[in-house]
Amino acid sequence: MSGPTRQRWHRRGGGAALGLLAIATLGVGLGFGRPDVALLGLPLAATAAVTLRRPAGTASTVVEVSAEDDAIVARVQVEGAAGVDFVIVSAGAYEEPPTTVVVSRRQAERLEARLPVLHSGPQEALRVGGQVFAAGGDLVQHLDPRVAHATIAPEQERVAALLLPHRLTNRPGAHPARRLGDGLDFRDLAPFTPGDRLRRIDWRATARSPRPDSELIVRRMDATSEAAAVIVLDSRDDVGSAVVEWGRDRPARKGVASLDLARPAVSAIAASYLEAGDRVAFHDLIRSGASARSGGGRRKLEQIRAVVTQTVPRPDGSPKPPVLPTAAVVYLVSTFLDEDVAALAVLWRSAGHRVVAIDVLPKPSLEGADEEHRLAHRVLQLERADRLERLRRVDVTVVPWQDADRDLLLRQAERDRRRR
Known part of the structure; x- marks a missing residue:
């Protein structure tokens, strides 16, 4: 406000x-x-x-916006002094050229407009200026432009399949581990040894044993462990689907942007792991201060959603890789337009982490593009395709987030891991 x-x-x-x-x-x-x-x-x-005769007092302008349902409601109030005849209001939404209207003093006391939600995150929703006229138009007061900002939270989604790291943590969790423990999955029958719990004795198996008088048989179970997930967001780019806008970056014309895909992707991945009882950490690759330490529970999800909602693009930033814990699955969310981000994925994979590359580049639209734009876009896409193919060859799972089959790709990647 x-x-x-x-x-x-x-x-x-x-x-x-x-x-x-x-x-x-x-x-x-x-x-x-x-x-x-x-x-x-x-x-x-x-x-x-x-x-x-000069009007008593001066005029003032108040602008406020609020997110309601699927729209941004903007309210403009011009509080004029006594004797004001009419008001000229100039308003522009999403950094577009303003529209000018002439209204009476009473109408200017309550102006309201509904704006479509074009993007998530922090944004300039409305810029309002104008002039107030009195004394038959002889007196005029110029109102300074007022800018109203809105912050739109990403949509709440979930992923259908959770990719587990190559090695689980030692903390109890919801995932079956490859070691003995107190889980629910049956492993085998074995002779009783010191340290086994009495409630694990299988009396039927003991009765069928060749030596029931001297040997007890216990049921051994697989342990359950917790998975650790780390989500890393590359916030340098916020390119839209309209290729001709890549150099201009006008919010109302660039279409769905990469951060519009990245924010719900981060939120969905975090929500799915946290609901399964795992621990999740979030890091902004460009802004090291925008992070959420590893943790679990609903409050951790709210923290991650709050941090990623405030994320803004930083084209001039340089990557600051976070320190990754051992036994973690790493989700790298990026457009992969730069080689250094792909190099990080290769480095983390060679260090033994399971790496998932979440591709958030929107599906391109070449409408209005000239031959130079088309050629440059084709070269860029060829380089990016080669970059993603190299990631696949080093066992990095690549998932295009805008693809409708992303859940199928995640399930297939988890099935491939279990076969190994």
Whole structure:
């Protein structure tokens, strides 16, 4: 919400000129003994007196926006001083050229508009300026532009399949581990040894044993362990689906942007792991301070969602790789337009981590693109395709988030891991 702003009234000169004309008319009538001419000056003088009267106080403008359902509701209130005749309001949404309307003082006290939600995250929703007129248009007050910002949270989604790291942690969790423990999955039957719990004795198996008098048989179970997931977001790029806007980056014209895909991707991955009882950490690859330490529970999900909602693009930033824990699955969320991000994925995979590359580059639209744009886009896509193929060859799972079959790709990747 933006607070009120105040400026002084300025006279355009019409009232003064009218006053001089009234004085001249009265002077001529009285000087030459022409009462009829002098009478003509009386209405002019009365009009000039009204015109020259300055309104009490000044006007102020208040702009506020709020997210309601699938729209941003913008409310503009121009609080005018007594005697205001009309108001010219100039408003532009999403950094677009403004639209100008003329309204009465009463209408200006409550203006409302519904704007479509184009992007998630922090954004400039509305910029409002204008002029307030009084005294028949002779007095004008210019209102400074007021900018209203809105922050739109990403949609809440889930992923259908959780990819587990190559090695689980030693903490108890919801995933079966390859070691003995107190899980629910049966492993085998074995002779009783010191340290086995009495409740694990299988009396039926013991009765069928060749030596039931000297040997007890226990049921051994697989342990359950917790998975550790780390989500790393590359926030340098926020390119839209409209290729012609890649160099201009106009919010209202670039279409679905890469961060519009990245924010719900981070939220969905975090929510799925946390609901399964695992631990999740979030790191912004460009802004090291925007992170959430590894943890679990609903409060951790709210923290991650709050951090990623505030993420903004930083084109001039450089990657600052986080320190990764052992036995973690790493989700690298990026457009992969740069080689250094792909190199990080290769480095983490060679260090023994399971790495999942979440591709958030929107499906391109070449509408309005000239031959130069088309050629440059084709070269860029060829380089990116080669980069992603090299990631697949080093056992990095590549998942295009905008693909409708992303859940199928995740399930297939998990099945391939279990076969190994």
